[in-house]
Amino acid sequence: MATEPTYEFPLQTNSYAAFDAISLRNLIIQRLNDQGILTDQNYIGSNIASIIDIISFSFNTLIYYLNKTSTESMFTEAQLYENISRIVKLLDYKPIGYQTSTLSFQCTAVAGIFESRAYTIPRYSYITVGGIPFSFNEDITFTVPYSNRVIALDDISNRKLLFQGMFREAPLYTAAGDASEVVTIAVSNVLIDHFNIDVYVYEKKTSTWVQYKNVPNFYSEQSYSRTFEKKINSNFLYEIVFGDGINGRKLEAGDIVSVYFLQSSGEQGIIGPGALRLNSVPILYYNRTYANILNDVIPETQQNSVTPSQFRNIIFNNVVGSTTPKDIEDADSIRRNAPYVFKSQYRLVTQSDYESYIKTNFAHFITDVKVFTNWDYTGKYLKYFHDINVNPGGFKQVLFNQIQYADSCNFNNIYVCAVPKVSKGSSLKYLLPAQKETIASNMQSVKMLTTEVSFMDPIFKAISFGIKNGDAINIDAVDYFQLQLFKTINSNRSPNSIKQEAAAVIREFFNPTKMTLGIVFDYSALTNQLLSINGVDQLRTSRSDTEEYFNGLSFFMWNPSYPDLDKQTIVNNITLKEFELLYFNNLSTIDSRITVVEQ
Numbered sequence: 001m002a003t004e005p006t007y008e009f010p011l012q013t014n015s016y017a018a019f020d021a022i023s024l025r026n027l028i029i030q031r032l033n034d035q036g037i038l039t040d041q042n043y044i045g046s047n048i049a050s051i052i053d054i055i056s057f058s059f060n061t062l063i064y065y066l067n068k069t070s071t072e073s074m075f076t077e078a079q080l081y082e083n084i085s086r087i088v089k090l091l092d093y094k095p096i097g098y099q100t101s102t103l104s105f106q107c108t109a110v111a112g113i114f115e116s117r118a119y120t121i122p123r124y125s126y127i128t129v130g131g132i133p134f135s136f137n138e139d140i141t142f143t144v145p146y147s148n149r150v151i152a153l154d155d156i157s158n159r160k161l162l163f164q165g166m167f168r169e170a171p172l173y174t175a176a177g178d179a180s181e182v183v184t185i186a187v188s189n190v191l192i193d194h195f196n197i198d199v200y201v202y203e204k205k206t207s208t209w210v211q212y213k214n215v216p217n218f219y220s221e222q223s224y225s226r227t228f229e230k231k232i233n234s235n236f237l238y239e240i241v242f243g244d245g246i247n248g249r250k251l252e253a254g255d256i257v258s259v260y261f262l263q264s265s266g267e268q269g270i271i272g273p274g275a276l277r278l279n280s281v282p283i284l285y286y287n288r289t290y291a292n293i294l295n296d297v298i299p300e301t302q303q304n305s306v307t308p309s310q311f312r313n314i315i316f317n318n319v320v321g322s323t324t325p326k327d328i329e330d331a332d333s334i335r336r337n338a339p340y341v342f343k344s345q346y347r348l349v350t351q352s353d354y355e356s357y358i359k360t361n362f363a364h365f366i367t368d369v370k371v372f373t374n375w376d377y378t379g380k381y382l383k384y385f386h387d388i389n390v391n392p393g394g395f396k397q398v399l400f401n402q403i404q405y406a407d408s409c410n411f412n413n414i415y416v417c418a419v420p421k422v423s424k425g426s427s428l429k430y431l432l433p434a435q436k437e438t439i440a441s442n443m444q445s446v447k448m449l450t451t452e453v454s455f456m457d458p459i460f461k462a463i464s465f466g467i468k469n470g471d472a473i474n475i476d477a478v479d480y481f482q483l484q485l486f487k488t489i490n491s492n493r494s495p496n497s498i499k500q501e502a503a504a505v506i507r508e509f510f511n512p513t514k515m516t517l518g519i520v521f522d523y524s525a526l527t528n529q530l531l532s533i534n535g536v537d538q539l540r541t542s543r544s545d546t547e548e549y550f551n552g553l554s555f556f557m558w559n560p561s562y563p564d565l566d567k568q569t570i571v572n573n574i575t576l577k578e579f580e581l582l583y584f585n586n587l588s589t590i591d592s593r594i595t596v597v598e599q
Contacts, residue, residue, distance in 0.1 A: 021060035028052050082234035084331045092217055093338040094231045097194035097238070099326040099364035100264035101164040103134055103318055104434040105276060106157040110313040114144040114151070119306050122294060123198075124167040124260065124285035127316060129275050132265060134162035134322075135285075137196050139298060153314070158433040163196055163262055164269040164322060167285060170259040177253030179244035184237055185259060191325075192238060195361070196262035199228050199240055200293050204254040209296040216346045218247035225249060236328070258289055270322050277317040284308050320432065323365040323421050348447045354414065357446070358439060362418075365435055368516040369418040370578050372456065377415045381456055381579055388565040395561065397430060397457040404433070405440065405454040415456040417579050422512060430457045458517060459559060461576065463510075464585040465541050465593065466556030467548060468569050475563045477543070478556055478585065482593045484540040484549075491535035495596035498535050503591045505529050510584035518578040523570060527553050537599070557582075 029052065032041045040046040085095050118141055126135040142155040173183045185192065199212045215227045227248045229241040240259060243249050251257070284306075306314075329337070340356035348354050354371040372381065385392040392398045406413055416439065420431050431439075440453045447453060465481040466473070485502055487495060509526050530539055530553070542549040550571075557574075558567035576582060584590070 020063075021056045024059055025052055025056040028056065081236075081331055084334050085232070085234065088334055088338045091338050091342040093334070093341050094216070094229075095334050096329040096337075096360055096363075097232050098191050098264065098328050099195065100191070100193040100262060101270055101322040101325045102365055102435075103162040103164065103271070103276075103322040104158060104320060104432040105160075105162055105316050105318050107153045107314050107316045109144055109151040109153055110315070111149050111151060113310055113313040116144055117304070118143045119304055119310070120298075121311065122284065122298075122305050124290070125311065126166055126283055126285060127162065127276065128281045128283065129271055130279050132164065132269050132271060133166040134164050134276075135167055135262060136160070137163050137167075137262065150315075159437050161434045161438055163193060164325070165191075165193060165196075165262040165264040167196075167260050168263050169287065169289065170261065172289070173257040173259075175242075175251035175253060175255040175257060177251060177255075179250055181242045181251050183240040183242075183257050183259065184233075185240070185261060186237060188235075188237065191264040191266050193262040193264055197230060197238065197240075198260045200258045200260075200297070201226070201251065202256035202258070204252060204256075209258075209293045211293075211297045212242075215248075218243055221248045223247070223249065232328070258293065260290075264325060266325060270324060271318075272321040273319055275318060275321075277315070280316050282311045282314060282316070284311055326364040346446060348443060348451075351414075354416070354443075354447075357443070358416065358418065361442065362435075362439060365421050366431075367419045367421050367513065369416060370517045372415040372417060372579070374411050374413050374415070376578075377413070377456060380577065381415070381417075384459065384577065384579075388559075388562060390562060390565060401455045401457065405436065407452050407454075409452075412450055413452050413454045415454050417456045417458055417517065419458060419515075419517060419581060429460060431455070456579065458579055458581045459577070460561075461557055461580050461582050462560050462585040463521075463555050463557045463570065463582055465554065466569065467541050467543060467550040467554045469546075469548065473556060473558075473567045473569060475556060475558050475567055477545075480543050480545050481556075482542060482544060482595055483553070484542050485530070485533075485536050485594065485596045486538045486540065487596055487598045488535050488537040489599050493535035495598060498533060498596050499591065499594050501533050502530055502536070502594050505533070506584070506590050506594075507587060510582075510587055512583060512587075515582055517581055518576050519582055520575045521570065521573065521582060523553065523555075523573045540597075 029041045032038050038048060040048045041052060043049060081095075088095070121136055121140040121142075123136055123139050126133045128134075138160075140156055140160055142153050144151055144153070170185050170187070175181055185197075197214070199214070200209050201212055202209050210226055212226045212228045214230055215221060215225075217229060218227065221227050221243065223243070223246055225243065225248050227243065231239050231241070233239050238261070240257070242251050337356060337360050340352060341360075344350075344353040344356070348357055351371045351373070355369055358366060358369045358371075382392050382398075385395065385398075416436075418431050418439075420429075420435065436455050440455075443453055464478045465483055466475075466478055467481065483502070485498060487493070487498060506526075509529065527539065530536060539552055540549050541552065541554040552571070555570040556567065557570050559565070
């Protein structure tokens with residue numbers, strides 16, 4: 001047994017995290033020098049110096065992995081993408097990748113170029129707008145009626161979407177015949193749209209190309225199902241996984257895999273209203289493999305494709321700009337969405353299932369969504385119109401949605417109330433018909449069989465400064481009301497700096513991108529933020545033409561469609577209805593409606 005005394009090390013229990021390889025090596029050398037027994041540790045190249053280096057750098061490597069994984073092992077705490085994506089594999093959750101911007105369009109055909117019959121625009125054809133490509137992700141079939149004038153193509157106008165980007169073909173892959181074979185799209189630093197990856201397999205036995213279907217998992221697939229799973233690995237590369245012959249068809253040796261993916265231009269691909277009309281060039285996609293694939297996968301009834309000259313004689317236009325793209329799902333989004341997907345098991349049953357599915361899969365053109373049962377729709381949404389003495393059929397959005405999407409048996413409907421992202425150069429209030437069609441068609445394969453998807457549009461509520469005159473609420477006079485900030489007597493701030501800070505507070509509080517359905521309007525929080533501005537002593541809402549005033553903040557809130565029937569004064573916190581969306585009236589001119597009074 002050793003009789004030498006043990007040394008006391010004056011280190012905290014968590015001091016290991018403070019050491020790197022060099023500091024640990026220096027500490028070991030210092031300890032050896034203090035003992036005065038060995039000296040070779042001070043000479044680089046000596047055996048003991050080499051051993052110290054090995055220990056120090058091995059310790060540094062272990063500390064690196066300890067620090068990286070000790071706080072990243074729990075689902076609720078992981079922050080690194082590669083760690084949380086590994087953890088949610090246990091829930092069979094596959095993170096959502098980049099989502100490109102989309103564009104709703106209208107189109108007409110030039111008379112004399114088309115005969116009176118059906119035509120098909122082949123998938124992956126695209127339109128360049130000033131060098132920015134927008135592609136069709138499916139075969140688009142339309143019918144041209146007989147006419148000697150410009151023909152409106154109602155089959156596809158406002159019913160289909162263009163996706164920003166151009167389809168590219170990944171290098172062909174020859175299968176080895178392994179179970180659960182993986183094909184990696186080995187392209188880096190490229191924005192690939194998550195929902196526009198198509199997989200085709202040239203099956204050697206039949207000598208034909210077959211399109212495989214993307215499925216969330218193989219557990220419910222038959223052994224012959226031509227399906228694949230798609231997921232993003234820790235290097236942000238897409239992996240295409242095929243079946244094992246038990247769940248999903250196993251690739252045979254010699255099968256050839258062709259993968260087409262949509263490469264986005266990112267933020268640079270956003271265009272404004274009318275851009276398609278001004279400088280667009282329609283182009284049919286083509287390469288030799290693609291031509292062979294189309295011959296095998298497109299039904300004969302749809303093989304009457306438009307010619308390049310016919311495609312160029314279709315006139316495209318867009319009345320609203322393209323949507324903004326959505327970046328790859330981060331750790332917080334994965335943590336929020338994974339439990340919902342696991343509970344739903346890729347089936348839409350409850351209201352939360354529908355809401356989570358829509359928010360996740362259509363985040364590139366939706367900011368918020370609520371789903372209502374038929375009882376909620378009639379007992380809350382339609383009741384709102386009856387409460388203000390308005391026939392719901394008089395509100396054009398109700399009539400349009402009922403005719404376009406609801407079936408004759410309304411009691412089995414669920415209603416999607418969604419808020420669109422504001423597109424470039426437009427003030428879009430409601431989802432476009434093409435966006436609604438995309439949502440409805442996408443949910444057909446996962447929704448309950450007895451449930452039909454319909455739509456209801458949000459009720460917008462405007463808010464602005466205003467005070468009552470007795471019991472009267474005069475919305476027509478809203479432009480005369482302003483916010484007065486009384487400057488503290490001994491403050492040396494300029495009135496203009498106080499005014500600019502107050503305007504910034506209000507802009508941030510009513511930021512349209514942060515407004516959600518059924519939001520709680522926190523009147524108290526806004527008042528406190530304004531009073532917290534350095535140099536502000538008190539608030540007052542006043543009317544410039546009559547010199548009426550209210551000590552404190554006072555707002556008018558009204559429905560712009562029915563300003564005389566739905567209006568109220570706000571001087572405290574309120575909660576909006578689940579289908580109501582708040583916005584500040586003329587927020588861009590808020591500076592002109594704030595004054596600073598020097599006492």
